[in-house]
Every structure is written in C-alpha cells, then in structure tokens.
Amino acid sequence: MTTRNRARLSYKLRYAASNPRLVLPYARRLARDTWLRLRTRDxxxxxxxxxxxxxxxxxxxxxxxxxHERWLALGQMQFDYLADHGLRPQDRMLEIGCGNLRAGWRFIQYLETGNYYGVDISPDILFSAQDTIIRYELQHKLPHLTPVQDLRLDFLPSGHFTVxxxxxxxxxxxxxxxxxxxxxxxxLLAPGGFFDFTYNETEGEEHHVLREDFYYRRQTLIDLAESYGLVARPMDDWRKTGHKQSKIRITLPAGGEAEPRG
Ligand SMILES: C[S@@+](CC[C@H](N)C(=O)[O-])C[C@H]1O[C@@H](n2cnc3c(N)ncnc32)[C@H](O)[C@@H]1O
Known part of the structure; x- marks a missing residue:
C-alpha cells in the first residue's frame, strides 16, 4: 500500500505520461461512468x-x-487462504458480492450441500454465476444466489453464518x-463466526477513482467496525499472496453480541 492519491490531477498526468496506451481506455471509461452516474440515483x-x-x-x-487464467488463479488464491484460515466443510457461508463465483464455485464444491449463500447487487453477474454452477456441475450442492438492493441483509436469519x-x-x-x-x-454471524473482507488500503488521504475504486486507511475501517461493537483484526499474511488489497477479519466480541443498530 502507498500514500499515492490516484484522484489527483498530478498523479493522473504522471501516470498517463508513463502509460500512454492506457489514456484512451481511461477516457472511454470516464465518459461511460459519467453517463451512468448522471442516469442513476445512488x-x-x-x-x-x-x-x-x-x-x-x-x-x-x-x-x-x-x-480466464487470472479468474481461475484469483479464485484459487481466495480459496486456499480461507481453507488455511479456518474454513471447514460444515461452515455456513455467506459471500457478499459473489460475482460470477470466481472463488464461489470452489467454496460450493468444498462446503456441505446447501451451505453456500451468495448475494450481489448485479443480476447480470448472477446470471453468469449460474453458468459457472453449470460449468462445474455443482447443481447438486444447491447453492443460493440472490440479488440485493443494499447490505442490510435483513431477509437472512440471525446468528446463522459461520463464515x-x-x-x-x-x-x-x-x-x-x-x-x-x-x-x-x-x-448474521453465528457465535465463533467471522467476516473477512478485502479493501484498497492507503496510508495517505482517502480517495476514489471514478467512484469505481475506493481507497481507505486501515484505522477508518477498524474504527467503524468497533463502533458497532465488532472486533477487527488485520490479516497481514494475506499480503503474502501478492494480492494488492489488504484484508481484515471481523468477529463478535468474546461472549457478546454486536451492538444492535437502532
Ligand atoms: C470485483 S467483483 C468481485 C466478485 C467476487 N467477490 C470475486 O472475488 O470474484 C465485485 C463484486 O461485488 C459486487 N458488489 C459491489 N458492490 C456491492 C454491494 N454494495 N453489495 C453487494 N455486491 C456488491 C459487484 O456487483 C461485483 O460482482
């Protein structure tokens, strides 16, 4: 992680000068994203x-x-890390932002039948997730795939998920x-369960690029988790995988429950 602020014009100009072939794709993305932002409400x-x-x-x-090779490798990386850090076949897993099951198909294959629940805001990527289930012949594992509008997740049962x-x-x-x-x-967490998430970490100013990529200081996310009575622990060995994001593990306090939101 660095202190670079990718939203600054000076950073963009320097980046463009050293990567001229990326200027056109970036300009296209900027135009597309501006158009989509103008047409959507949140x-x-x-x-x-x-x-x-x-x-x-x-x-x-x-x-x-x-x-597709990178898709396979990124999924394997997520699976290997979690299998090494507490995942068991009997876990009941919720995957937030499951995408097209890059890692999800490996979790589904490993977990006991019915124990994988994937949610995503994008119906389109969930259609592709169904193709992944067919490709890997995982229908018998009965994975759940559900589109969501927000991350309140209030349609899911309390204390159910171990991962x-x-x-x-x-x-x-x-x-x-x-x-x-x-x-x-x-x-949603069962006692003893955990929530692992990755994020882009910066040691400098928090910022975003095109409202697509957001960069946070570690302490911001730890403080936020603690404000809800959760325990947050950085998983520093995740960086050994070579992945560019950082990872934090959230648990419930010992013998306690998270602060209910009013
Ligand atoms: C970079 S993809 C990663 C997908 C999957 N986790 C993986 O590693 O293959 C990010 C996914 O998160 C979904 N997503 C983004 N914001 C979300 C939100 N607020 N709630 C649920 N899903 C979200 C996107 O639609 C997309 O499928």
Missing amino acids: HVSYYRAVMRSDTARNPDGAVGTPT IHAHSVFSHSPIEVIDECLAHVGR
Whole structure:
C-alpha cells in the first residue's frame, strides 16, 4: 500500500505520461461512468449499471480479471487462504458480492450441500454465476444466489453464518455502503463466526477513482467496525499472496453480541 492519491490531477498526468496506451481506455471509461452516474440515483444503482455494461463485454473481466487464467488463479488464491484460515466443510457461508463465483464455485464444491449463500447487487453477474454452477456441475450442492438492493441483509436469519466473505467489494464501495454492511453483519454471524473482507488500503488521504475504486486507511475501517461493537483484526499474511488489497477479519466480541443498530 502507498500514500499515492490516484484522484489527483498530478498523479493522473504522471501516470498517463508513463502509460500512454492506457489514456484512451481511461477516457472511454470516464465518459461511460459519467453517463451512468448522471442516469442513476445512488451508488448501488450506478455500480449495478457499471456491472451490467462490464458483464455484457466479459463476465470474467467484470469481476476484475482480464483473462480466464487470472479468474481461475484469483479464485484459487481466495480459496486456499480461507481453507488455511479456518474454513471447514460444515461452515455456513455467506459471500457478499459473489460475482460470477470466481472463488464461489470452489467454496460450493468444498462446503456441505446447501451451505453456500451468495448475494450481489448485479443480476447480470448472477446470471453468469449460474453458468459457472453449470460449468462445474455443482447443481447438486444447491447453492443460493440472490440479488440485493443494499447490505442490510435483513431477509437472512440471525446468528446463522459461520463464515462471511467479501472479496474486492469494499474496494468498490463508498463509506456509507461499508457502514451499512458493518452495522448489520454482526446480526448474521453465528457465535465463533467471522467476516473477512478485502479493501484498497492507503496510508495517505482517502480517495476514489471514478467512484469505481475506493481507497481507505486501515484505522477508518477498524474504527467503524468497533463502533458497532465488532472486533477487527488485520490479516497481514494475506499480503503474502501478492494480492494488492489488504484484508481484515471481523468477529463478535468474546461472549457478546454486536451492538444492535437502532
Ligand atoms: C470485483 S467483483 C468481485 C466478485 C467476487 N467477490 C470475486 O472475488 O470474484 C465485485 C463484486 O461485488 C459486487 N458488489 C459491489 N458492490 C456491492 C454491494 N454494495 N453489495 C453487494 N455486491 C456488491 C459487484 O456487483 C461485483 O460482482
């Protein structure tokens, strides 16, 4: 992680000078995103529209991997890490922002039947997730896939999930979306359960690029989790995977419950 602020004009000009072939794709993205922002009323609707446009082009690219080989490798990386850090076949898992099951198909394969629940704001990427289930012949595992409007998740049962996972979701989320998730996720956690999420970390000023990529200081997210009575622990060994984001694990306080939101 760095102190760079990618939203600053000086950063963009320097970046453009050293990567001239990326200028045109960036300009196209800027035009597309500006158009989508003008046509949508809030961040979730905007990002859903971004996902619709990206998924139509290439579903693997829409979740951030330009080739199918990278899609497979990124999913394997997430699975290996979680299997090494407490995942068991009997876990009941909620994956927030499951995308087209880049890691999800491996979780579904590993978990006992019916124990995987994926949610996403994008119906388009969930259609692609169904294709992934068919491709890996995982129908018999009865995975749940559900579109959501927000991260209150109040249609799901209290104290049910032993593992909650959100990879590369908060990296695309403004602070109010993360706040909403942290305010409600404690209700869903079973005693002894945990919620792992990744985020783009900066040691400098918090910022975003095109309202698509958000950069946070670690302490901001820890303080937010603690404000809801949750315990937050940085998972520093995640960086050994070579992935560019950081990871935090959230648990309920020992013997306690998260602060209910009023
Ligand atoms: C970079 S992709 C990662 C997908 C999956 N976690 C993976 O690693 O393959 C981010 C996903 O999060 C979804 N997403 C973004 N904001 C969300 C939100 N507020 N609630 C639920 N899903 C969200 C997007 O639609 C997209 O499918």
